[in-house]
Amino acid sequence: MTGPHQTTAADQRVRESALTHPDVREALAFRHDDAWALAVVPVRFTSVIEIREHLWSLLAEDGPALVALVDALPADPDAFAATLPTLPATRITRFVPPHSELERTLCAMVAESVGVPDASRVGLDDDFLDLGADSMSVIQLVTLVQESLGVELPLEEAVDAGSVRALAHAVSSRSGRDA
Structure with a gap:
């Protein structure tokens, strides 16, 4: 402006x-x-x-x-x-939209686990807690990551990530995929 x-x-x-x-x-x-x-x-x-x-x-x-x-x-x-x-x-x-396929997939998983009806409304830097996450939804998220992406992510690491951007980096470092 x-x-x-x-x-x-x-x-x-x-x-x-x-x-x-x-x-x-x-x-x-x-x-x-x-x-x-x-x-x-x-x-x-x-x-x-x-x-x-x-x-x-x-x-x-x-x-x-x-x-x-x-x-x-x-x-x-x-x-x-x-x-x-x-x-x-x-x-x-x-709001920062996801750019990579991994980021889009993780946004959809976060949306599903916290109950956001439209995954396109989950941004890379949105805080999980602000989106409505609780301990059960983080467990669901970790399960989705393991089942869908084949990546075993410790619960503590998912909680510490706090955003899709950080979660994508954690998944990428554990799997060799590009974030």
Whole structure:
């Protein structure tokens, strides 16, 4: 983005959709890296992936690729965009689609194990816990990896991975497949 932020009808639609989530107090929609981004002041700490999923269910392909939890809305979205890399991982989600066949397979396995109905909504960097993982779903994931890919992955390693990207590296290192 360049120049002062000007609110458009599309900005307003994304913002108003965000405000329908019970944990969103305030929201600011803006364009970042040619995609929608959203700064959210939450009512209480909440999962950024949960907010993203809520918006995707309402807006489909117009949903934001990036959601950031903030203490106060930024006055200048351009300046705020420059600070995004400094936000803690628990306060930001940026959807990154899988690129390799292994990553797509693992996204589908994670979606199945945590109950996400559409595997295309699981990104490489999405945190398993934010997606709804618990001990049983991680056991199911490890079982799926072993049965489908023939890779024995220790439960602790799957838990420590925490994301599809890290899981793909773990599977790749154990199997010789490219991540």
